[in-house]
Amino acid sequence: MGRSACCEKVGLKKGPWKPEEDQKLLGYIEAYGHGSWRALPAKAGLQRCGKSCRLRWTNYLRPDIKRGKFSLQEEQTINQLHALLGNRWSAIAAHLPKRTDNEIKNYWNTHLKKRLTKMGIDPVTHKPKSDTLGSGQFKGAANLSHMAQWESARLEAEARLVRESKLVSNLNPSKTPQLGSCPSAQLHTKTQAAPPKLPCLDVLKAWQGAWLSKQKDIAIFNMVFNSNGSLESPTSTLNFLDNTLHSIPTVGFSDMSTIAYPNNSNSMIVKADPTGFSDMAAYPNDPAKYMSSLPTFMEGFKEVMLDNAGVHNPPNTNGNLDNVVGSCGSDFEENKMYYWNDMLNLVNSTTSGSPMF
DNA sequence: AAAACACGCAACCGCTCGCGT
DNA sequence: CACGCGAGCGGTTGCGTGTTT
Incomplete structure (x- = not known):
């Protein structure tokens, strides 16, 4: 057309x-x-x-734009989100109030990308250039990468929720408009005929498809589970049904079918999670409230990383996992170490510390 | 002092998506 | 279901400015 x-x-x-x-x-x-x-x-x-x-x-x-130098915190956030989301600048910008996607994109291309390259980290994959996953000290990164898919989907969901919630508040004349990261929506005077809908997480759907195609990943997935066999996250809870059945994470949207497969050797059962997004019904007009009511994401993930990397050193006093990538003497390796620490910190803090909420 | 080069950022371009008809 | 349109997104460009030679 x-x-x-x-x-x-x-x-x-x-x-x-x-x-x-x-x-x-x-x-x-x-x-x-x-x-x-x-x-x-x-x-x-x-x-x-x-x-x-x-x-x-x-x-x-826009009156709510923050201009000027990016703070260290912002730099870290961009790095971390880029590792999880890739070049989805608008999604990244949703987590950085007062920064525009264009500004973040420019800053990434002119500063952060180069910095990662200097550190020997591929700015596209965020993996060490000289290392292949699963071949040594960066086994933890393999798992991180895997979990990043999950986090990526979650962040996508958050970004959508924010957009939706802002749209809702914009359509509600009784609410004082708030200038957020998407003021165009707030100032949008165009009549919206359709009521705001709950987000359709096509990313999650896509990911679930990928998950189905990668049954071998279940093994890795197993390691992510804590002792009671479930991993709670802000978006969903992953459940193992029993020893004979495999499950994959799914999200309990009302419009998303529960998928069940026969219990044969290649079978999986997808169990819609009752504590997942279906609970959004409790906050039909306040997704932010819903999100904030959810438990901390990736509880216990540090342990998994350590286990999978074959190290069991406790976090240091800062809560960082300085040993997660093994013992490295050079500054180069230290940079890598800090880099992955950043990643972990984000994963652990992104929900509660999200500037969006 | 001036030319060459490098850098940063605002703006543009083309594509995709979502919605209405 | 197909089409047209508006809006948004990400990649790219080009200009202004700072730095180096």
């Missing part, structure tokens, strides 16, 4: 914005909201395409 580019019209300006243009755009949005971006330029008296206006507003003019 062909479409004409929004900026194809002759006479529309391109390039850097002038202060007068900024004033016009800012003034219009403050007065009326942006409404339809396509229609905005004409109404605001701007010789720009709607797309350009949206970009200028989202990345520069």
Whole structure:
């Protein structure tokens, strides 16, 4: 379905914005909201395409944007989230209030990527370049990578929930608008006919599909379980049914079918979790409350990492797992160590410490 | 002082997604 | 179900500025 580019019209300006243009755009949005971006330029008296206006507003003019140097905390968060989510800048930005996806993307490309490369870590996979998973001291990383899929799905869910919740609050005139990481939604004046729906976690679905195709991963998965055979997470609880059956994690969405397979050698049973997302029904209009009510994610994960890596040293006084990657003398290895510590810290803190909530 | 180079960031482009018809 | 449209996302570009030679 062909479409004409929004900026194809002759006479529309391109390039850097002038202060007068900024004033016009800012003034219009403050007065009326942006409404339809396509229609905005004409109404605001701007010789720009709607797309350009949206970009200028989202990345520069929004009143809730924090500009300037990224803090160490922010850098770590970006690193960690990128390891889990990849180049999904909008999802990463959802976890960094007041930072735009464009800004984060630029910062990653110009600073963080280079830094990881210098550390000998592949900025794409976040794995040590010289190491192959499962071949030595980075066995823990293999498990981490695996669990990252789970966390990735969870973060995706969080990002969606935030978007949804903001949309809900925006549609509720009794609520004071809050400027968050997605102000365009808050200022969006377009009528939303359909009621907000609970997020459809296609990522989770996809992951579950991948999971089904990788039964061998069950073995690794086993190691992640704690003693009572279940791993609680903010998004779901993973259950083992018994010794003869394998289960894979799933999320108890009302619109997601429970999948059951015959109990043969290749069988699996997928058990929808009653404490998972189905509980969102308790907070139909407040996903944030729902999320915050859930238990800490990845409880006991440190132990698993240690077990799997073949080391059993307790965390240091900072709670870090300095030995998780083995004993490494060089600064290089120390950097790697800190890197993976960051990863673990994020996994352990992302829920309770999420700036979104 | 000036040219060359490197860097950072704002903005653009093209694609995909979701919704309405 | 197919199509059209608007919006959003991620990759890329190009310009301004700082640094080096």
